[in-house]
Amino acid sequence: MADATNTGRHYVAPWIAASLADLVGLGLLIGVQEPWTLAAAGGCHAAALLPIAFLRRLSGSEKSLALSFVFAMPIFGALMAVLALEHGDGDGNLISDLALAPPLASEPVAGDFGRLAAALPSCEALSAGTVEERRAIIATLVRRADADAVALLRWALGASDPDLAVDAALALEELTASFDARLAACRDALAAARSGDVGAGAADTVAAAAVPATAPPESGAMTAGLAASEAALAAAELITHAIDVGVADPALVPALASEAREDYALAAADKDQSDMVAIGRTQLELGALRPDTALACIDAALPTAGADARPILISLREEALLASHALPWEGPSALASYQVRAFSHTRRPPPLTARRRLGVPPVPAASGSIRVGPVQVPGAAATRKVRNGGR
C-alpha cells in the first residue's frame, strides 16, 4: 500500500496538468480581455481540479488536502500540495484521518469535570452554579468574613441575577448587624470600665464581642477583668477590623475611625499594649486610606517596638508606602522619599505630617531607591528630579 502510494506520488503529470490549466486561464485573462475571458479562466481553474480529483492513488484525506491547495492557490497550489504530501509521517502517509491517528489523550472522565467544577472561582460559581451551590458559597463567605469575602459579596450585589443580589445583600446585612451588635457591646464595656465599673459582666461582654469566633477559647478568658485600656483596645481593634474588611458602613467610616483613634489613644496609656496599639492604629489608618498617617504612626513606634512587633511594623510600613502611591491624588510620592535608613532607626525621619507643618524639606535618601515588595520605588533624589522637571 505504501509502495503504491509512493508510486502514485511520483506521477507528476496530474500536478503539472493542474498548474497548466491555471496558467491557461491566467493567459486568457491577460491576453484576451473580452467579456467571456473571466468565465473561461474560471473554467480553467475548475478544470485544474479534475486531474487531482481523479488521482486514485491518493487517500481521501490526501485528496482533500491537495484539492484545497489547488483551489485556494491557482498555479502554485499543485506545487504546495506536493510539498505538503511529501512531508507526511515519513512513510508517505498523511496523518490526518482522525480514525487512523493515534489517540492524543484518554477521554475525560466524570471525575475530571468534577475537579474542574470544584476549582471554579467563587465568582464563577456564584453566577453559574446552582442555587444550592450559590447559597453554600455565600454561607462560607459569611463565615470567613474577611476582606476577600466581603469584596466578593459586594461584587455579587451588582449581579444581573436578582436572586443572587438578594442573597448577597442579606449576607452583607448579617455581617453588618453582627458588627454593630459587637461594637455596641464593646462600647458598653468601655463605658463601664471608664466609669470604674469593671465588673465581670462588662469584661465578659467585651470579651465575647471583641474576640473573633475563630479565636481559641482561652482568648476569652484572657480578656476577663479588663481595664479601661484593654476595653478601649478591644473596641478599637474591632472597628479597625470592620473598616479593614469593608463591613463598616462607608458613610460611617470617618466617624468610626475617629472613635477608634480615641480608643487607641486610651489604650496607649498601658505601656504593655504599645506594640498592639501601634500595629492596630497603623492598620486603621491604612483601612481608612490615610497611609501618610500610618507611616507617621509606624515611625513613631518603631524605635521602641518589641522584637515581635518590629517585623510586622516594617511589613506594614512597606504596605503604607505602596498605598501612598496608589492614592489617586498623590503623584510620585513624597512619602517614598523616606530614607531606607528609617528601618535601622539610627536617625529617624520626622513624620510627614510634622514636616508638612514645619516646612522641613524631605530627608535625603541614603540610597537611590527603596524596594517595596516587588516594586522599586524611586528614591528622594529621583523623585525631586521628576517633580522639578529634571532640574
Place this chain on the structure above:
Amino acid sequence: MAAVDGTALASFGMRDDPENAEPADVCLLVEGTYPFVSGGVSSWVHDVICGHPELTFAVLYVGSYPGAHGEPRYQLPSNVVALHRVFCQDSALAPLDGAGRAALREQIRTLRVEMDARSASSRVLAGLQRMHVEGEAGTDVLAALASNDLTLPELLHGRPSFQLLTTIAERVAPDAPFLDLFWHYRAIFAPVLRLLAAPTVRARCYHAVATGYAGLLAALWSHRTGRPLMVTEHGIYARERDMELARADWIRDDAGGVSEPRSTWAPRVSPLRRLWSSFFRALSRLAYVQARNIVTLSEANRVKQIADGAPPAKIEIVPNGVALHSEARPPRDEPPVADQRSVIALPARRMRVGFVGRVVPIKDLVTFVRACDVALGSVDLDVRVIGPMEEDPGYAARCRQLVARLGRSSSIQFVGPMPPARIYGDLDLVVLTSFSEGQPLVILEAYAWGVPVIATDVGACREMIEGRSDEDRRIGPSGIVTRVAAPKETGAAMVRMARDVRLRWQMGAAGHQRVTAYYQRKDMLSRYRALYEGLIEAS
C-alpha cells in the same frame, strides 16, 4: 379518625371540637400571620374576610409553639365563626429526672413490643420515605400521610422509624454526620406528625394562604373530607425557607469533619440544608397537587411556582387591590407648574419622603437611611419612617442609632404606625428598600393617593411600577426601580424625584391610573368571590 378529647384539643390550641361544630363556608389556614401578627398578608386576609360578608369563615392559625404569639392585632369580623390554633411543637419539656427516664424506657419497651406485634407497616412512614427518598409528592403520598397511622412516640422511638432514618442517611445524606441527621430527622418530622393528628376543621372548602405547614394541613383536610382546596401564595414559601436555611446557623456544616470543604472557596452544600430544603419543597408540591386553584400575585411568582412543581393550568394571577377611598387625593389634572420644561427649579418646600412598613431587617431600613443620607447631601428632604417598631426592637434601635451617627436626626423621623389616610396625604414620595416582597400593599396605597414610588427590584415591584402587560406599560412608569442594598442608586433616584417636580407628578398620576385600572380592591374581591363560589359548588 379517632375522637379527640378535650385535653388533646387544648394541646392543639383548640377550645371546641371543630369536627362537631357547624361547618363554615371557608376554612382559611394561615401560618404565623393573621390575626396575631400585623403585616401585608394579615391585612390581606382581613380584607378578604371583610370583603365577603355573605360567607362564614373559620380561621386556623398554624404557629410554632404555644405562647409564641401575642394578642390578636385585628378585631375578628362578625363572619368569622371560629378561630383555631395548631402548633407545630408542644410546650417545651423539662429534663427528666431518674424516675422519669426509667418510665420513658419502659414506655419505649412497651411501644416496641406493640409495634413488632403489628402486622401492617405504617403508611405514614411509607409516605415520608417516598417524599424524601424517592422525591415523590403526589396524591399517593398525601393519601398515605392522611392515614395518620403513626404516633409521635412511634416516630421518635420505633424501629421502623429508625429504619427510615438509616435509609435517608444512606441514600439521601450520606455525607451528613449520623448524629446530626438523627436530630434533624426528628425536627423535620415531629411537627408533621402533630399536624397529621390535628382535628379536622370542617368547612365547605379550604383556603390556605401559603403552602408550608398550613398548606400541608389544608391539603390533608381537603383529601380527608373531599372538600376542594385553594392555595394563595403571596411570597413563594419554599424559596423563602431556602433563604432562611442558607443563613441558618443551627445547621452545622462541618460537624464531625465529615463534610469539610474540599477547599475554602469550593461550593459545598450541606446535606442537612438540602434535606430541609427538599422537605419544604415537598410540602409545597403536596399543596399544589391537592389544590383545585392556585392563586398568585404576579407573573414572576407564577413562573417560580411552575418551576417548583405547580401545574400551570391551575394557576391564576389575582393581584392585590386597594380601596380608592373618597379622601384619597386624586392627582391634579395639570402639572404642578406651568413651565413645560422637564426639569424645573427646586421646589420651595422640602420633599416629604416616607418609608411605610414594619421596621424589620427584611425591609432593609438601613439601606433606606443610608440612601436618605446620600440624597440629603444634595437636596433637602423631610423623611418619615412610618410603621410599627416593636417587632424587632434591636433592629429598630440600630436604625435609630445609624440615623443619629449620620447626624440626620433632624431630617429623618421615626413616627410609628399611622392610618393610611394620615400617611399618604402628607407624602410626596414612598420608598421601599425591601430584600423581599410579594406584591406590597404599600405601593398600591401610595398609588391610590397619587404618590410615586421608589422600590427595589423584588417580587412584583417592577411590574407594579413599570407595568405588567403592554396596555399597562403604556400608562408609563409610576416610579423608579432600584437594585437591592444600593443606597447610592436609591439616593440618586430620590434626588431626581426631588429636583424634578414634573416627573414626580407624572409618575404619581400614572400610579393612580394604574391602581384604578388594575389594582382595585373590588376587582380583587370579585375574583375571589368567583373562586369561592366555584369551590363551594364543587364541594
